[in-house]
Amino acid sequence: MIKVENLSKSFGAIKALDNISFEIPKGKITIFAGADGAGKSTLFKILIGLLKKDKGKIFVDGEISENNSEKLRKIAGYMPERFSLYQDLTVEENFDFFGEVYGVEKPRKKEMKKTLLEKTGMAAFRKRRAGALSGGMKQKLALSTILLSSPELIILDEPTTGVDPLSRIEFFNIIEELKNEGRTILISTPYLDEAEKGGFVVLMKGGKILKQQELKELKESFTPKLFRLTPSENIFKIMKKLVKDSNIREKFYIRGNFIHYLHTGEKDFSVYIPHSESIEIPPKLEDIYIYYERIFKGKEGDIN
Amino acid sequence: MKIYYLMKKELIEILRQKQMIFMVIVSPVFQLLIFGYIATTDVKNLPVEIINISNSRYSQEIINRIEKSPLFIIKKITSRYESPIKNMKEGKIKAAILFRDSFDRKRNPSGFPDIQILMDGVDSNSSLIAAGYFNGIINDFLLTEFDKKGISVAVKGKSLLRYNPELKSINYMGPAIVAMLLTVIALFLTSSSIVREKEQQTIDTLLISRLKPVEIYLGKALPMLFVGLLDMFLGVTLVVLWFKIPIKGSIFQLLIASIIYLTAILSIALLISTFTNSQQEAMFFAWFSMITFILLSGLYTPVENIPWGLRWITKINPLQYLMKIIREIFLKGNGMKFFYKDIFSLIIIGSITISFSLFIFKKTVSK
Structure with missing residues (x-):
């Protein structure tokens, strides 16, 4: 679905992304795992067109995507790292606002709002201000608003950072459902236990990819x-x-x-x-990550 | 239609935050009331010491006139000479008047005393005004005495004051304070609007939506224009009803001038909001701009008094034009034909600032 070739991005002397290439399979959960500074957020921002790349190519369904990522924006929903809805607006007002700015038709918006509020268990909180919601609820609300436009591709930048364990489980249940609906999901996370929930895993460090593989294969081939x-x-x-x-x-x-x-x-x-x-x-994914990060260090040229 | 939702969102955010309500409604009213009373060049209750060595009928009559004036408070009257310098140095008095008999009876056969006025010149403006008042009282007394004695004065100067006949400085300052407050509110509220979205990362959500950068920009500016006009309405109402300053000119023309002015000031505020990265930074730049605009606007000092080297800045200061226009409309009742050049200057400044600010915003969001 998305193919990235030799993508690089620097901020002054800091190389945020260093010539990385990968291919994201359609209809799967792909997890980009790595510590802070690995380049995950920069990568997502470039994909969605919030940042310009220095070099490299991005292909969406075989077609090259230019800097404004218009093609990708049409099919994608993006949830930034921090809660990015309006705290002073109620749950319902946030739905209405984002439905409108994402260009969702009114009848469709009404239908989706009802479905999503029920699905995420937020119907009872529709009149509550977003700022007064718990961390987990906020993330569910943020996810719901991007689902209003029924995106084929969902990009979630560290969606569970600062979220309590129960809400995390609920959140990933929703993600699993979305995957079963055939959507492609990209998630970045610093938590490697969370990365175990992905079908495809991309391990990153310092703007480079340490390893990318189907999770099952990765474990079996370790x-x-x-x-x-x-x-x-x-x-x-x-x-x-x-x-x-x-x-x-x-x-x-x-x-x-x-x-x-x-x-x-x-x-x-x-x-x-x-x-x-x-x-x-x-070995768990954590152990595999440590191996690739500390010992392997791209000896087979796997780091790109 | 999308822009309507963005504007609605902005207004809801303002209305739901108590601090914002305070800043938009309570603060301007409060400030206008305070400034209205203190921002005055009128001299009132000036403490005076009188040394009346002459102790004549004339000196007593002049003292009576000074006593009756609300401008002065006589702190001390003495008939023996004492130096008033100590009291002046300690700040107990701002002026001292010495009456003594003239030494030269030949040149002054009428028996009028010699009068010496000593002023505390620290606040030069107030001192000059007070000295003028004293001279006025003395001259008025002399003319009355001449009339009584049948002496006619060959040349009598009579001042006729137009537009502000009572010489009330609030009439001059009140409308200008409205313009100043409009600047403060518009600069401070708007300069934090985009940067707040940056801090909360909501700007990313807006940028990947179907909204175009120009729609985001206008969606931010238009609600602030509305807030600015609301404050203008509040300020003008207060000035008219509370301070009893009538508007002699056209309110519609004032509205037009305010809209053009707000376009310029909001563009500057949005420019600040675009290039800064935190609300604190934005506040600093807004504060710096505000001080510069106000000091070079003619609010306190006439633009003509500003040194030549700095006067050119007033030409690009939009507040200077609004200040002039609002005073023309309020005090003189002048219409567009008297200030069309100022309107034109505001249009030019507004067009340049909005184009530049929008260009920078577009450039910044597509980095």
Whole structure:
């Protein structure tokens, strides 16, 4: 549906996006995961036409999309990182306002408003000011307003940042429903557990793509073994010692009361850690991200 | 139609925020009332010390006249000479009048005392005005005395005051304060409008909507024009009903001038809002612009008194033109033919500022 080739964007000396390429599959949830400064928001803003790219090409359904992204805007709904509706307007007034500025026909707007308010459980709050809603409700309202125009493509920039866990679950249930309706969804998130909800995953760091793949394939093809070590000494003391040795320090990281060890070669480095127990566990996306970010570092030219 | 919804949204936002209501309605009324009373060049209740060594009938009559005047308060009267400098230095008095018999009886056979007026010149304007009043009282007394003695004065000057015969400075200042408040409200409210959307990221939502940049710009400007005109109406009503300053000219022409003026000032405010990144920054630039506009508008100092090097700035200061027009309409009852040049200047300034501001806005939103 969307194909990006060699996209770059700099702000002064800072490279926000560094020659990235990817292809977003249609009808799936694609998650762009990475820490702050990875370039996720910049990428979304360029896609939707809020920022100009320095170089690269964006194709929408095979056709090149120019800087104003008019073609993409026609089919896409975009939800910015922060709550971007009007706090002093009621839920209903926000619906009416955005329905109008998104060019939704009146009868369609009325019908969609009713459906979306019910679907998101916000019907009872229609007269409440948006500023008085909870974090989760605000995000549901923001999502609902972009759904008024029934976009084929939904772009959500960190939609669950600052949202409570229950509301997050509800939010992702709605997203799942939207996917089942055949829509293509792009979500950026700094939370890797959230990225597990995507069908396709793009891992980013410092304006580059570390890895992009179907989540299932990514996990299946992940060759390093992951061990959970139960330390027999103070966990922080051990890590403090390890930090000094650059050859092995990147293979270990703290996870709660345990130390995770990524076993990537023949040599077993776990001997460096005084531990009472070592169990091999299936890697989560977090572990995969750490591997690509710390150890792999694009050795196969996968970082582009 | 979309622009209508944007305008409606802007007005709802203003009406739902208590601070905004305060700023739009309460604050201008409050400020106008305060400024109306304090922004005056009239001299009232000036504390005076009188040293009446002469102690003659003449000196007593002049003192009586000074006592009756609401302009002065006699703090001290003495018949022995005491230097008034100490009291003046301590700020207890602003003027001292010394009456003493003339030493030269040959040149002054009538027995009129010599009069010395000593003024505190720190506030030069008030001192000159007060000194003028004292001289007026003395001259008036002398003319009455000459009449009594059958002495005719060959040349009598008589002043006739037009447009503000009572010389009430509120008549001059009141309409100008309305223009000043209009500037303050329009600059401060509007300069934060776009930058607030930037801070809240709602600008992104607007930009990806079907609204064109020019529609967003106008959707922001038009409600503020409405708010500005509302404040103009409030100000004019207050000036007319409270301060009893009648409008001698056409209200319709005042409305036209205000709309053209607001176009210019709103464009400047939107320009500020476009290039700043936070509401604090916008407030700073709005404040700086406001001070410059007001100081170079002729509100306190006539434009002709402004030094040559700075006077050219008044030519591009839209407030200067509105200030002139509003006074012409209020006090002189003049019509368009007397201030069409000022209207024309406002149109030129308005056209340039709106074009430039819109150009910058379009450029900024499509970065």
